Amino acid sequence: MAAAVDSAPVPWIAMYHSVGDCSDDPYRITVTPDRLDRQLNWLRRRGLRGVSLAELLTAPTRGDLVGLTFDDGYxxxxxxxxxxxREYGFGATLFVLPGRLGGDNAWDPLGPRKPLLTADGIRRAAQAGVEIGSHGLTHVDLTEADDLRLKSEVVESRAALEELTGAPVDGFCYPYGTIDARVVDAVREAGYAYACAIDPGPLTGPHALPRLHIGQNDTAVRLFLKHRLHRLRRRPVEGI
Structure with missing residues (x-):
């Protein structure tokens, strides 16, 4: 992925998880379909378009683009x-766990249990034009994994998804958003074009992209303020 400039303003990348009933949501990972509709409508009214990260990062200009990401593959x-x-004509990137196909979010001890996509479900999303990325195999904190487990989570998940979808998998998303230099290096060496974190601080770059968490309570005013603070607080991203 060639860089037109040495450093660029932090791109706006929204981080979603589950879309459904949020009445029992201790980790605040769920938005209702109605809330998602209102949030995407807010983007459209501001002249913004939601896209996959593949489109965002290769666009010649990004002023009117927002990367939409959905973690875990619910x-x-x-x-x-x-x-x-589809209603808005927006794209998105879906980060999934090929080691938990058809399982649930067992890594969240407080529940509730949420089913994950099956292999067929992931293929259906890909066929609908959604970019599929890896979230690792099983959703573990990679900073606590030994070298063998780290390589397995990063390399084998990509191979499994490419076999499943029949398409290249260029993006990775760090479970829990936790990273260190060893983990970022492993993802880069595995051949991913980019990777998403949350607030990567000094590691910010193409393989540690900052994102903006979006939840059920994010109304128009909160979205505006979150975006402004995101741009002010995050480091410029070099190399994209």
Missing amino acids: ADFLDHALPVL
Whole structure:
């Protein structure tokens, strides 16, 4: 991915997870379809367009683009998120866990249990034009994994998804957003074009992209303020 300039303002990348019933949501990872609709409508009214990260990072200019990402690969993406995205003509990137196909979010001890996409569900999302990226194999904190586990989570997940979808997998998303230099190096060496974190600080770059968490409470005013603070607080991204 060639860089036109040495350093660029931090791109606006929104981080979603589940789209559905948020009445029991201790980790605040869920937005309702209605709230997602309102948030995407807010983007459109401001002249912004939601796109996959593949499109965002290769666009010659990004002033009117917002990367939309959905972590974990919840099964509700097909029923609740994809129809809203289609309504607006927006793209998105879906980060999935090929080691937990058809399973649930067992890594969240407080629950509730949310089903994850099956292999067929991931293929359906890809066929609908959604970019598929890796979230590792099983959703573990990679900074606590030994070298063998780290390589397995990073390399094998990519190979599994490329076999499943029949398409290249260029993006990675760090579980929990936790990173260190060793983990970032492993993702880069595995051949990913980019990777998403949350607030990577001094590691910010193409393989440690900052993102903006979006939740159920994010109304128009909160979205405006969050975006302004995101641009002010995050470091410029060199190399994209």
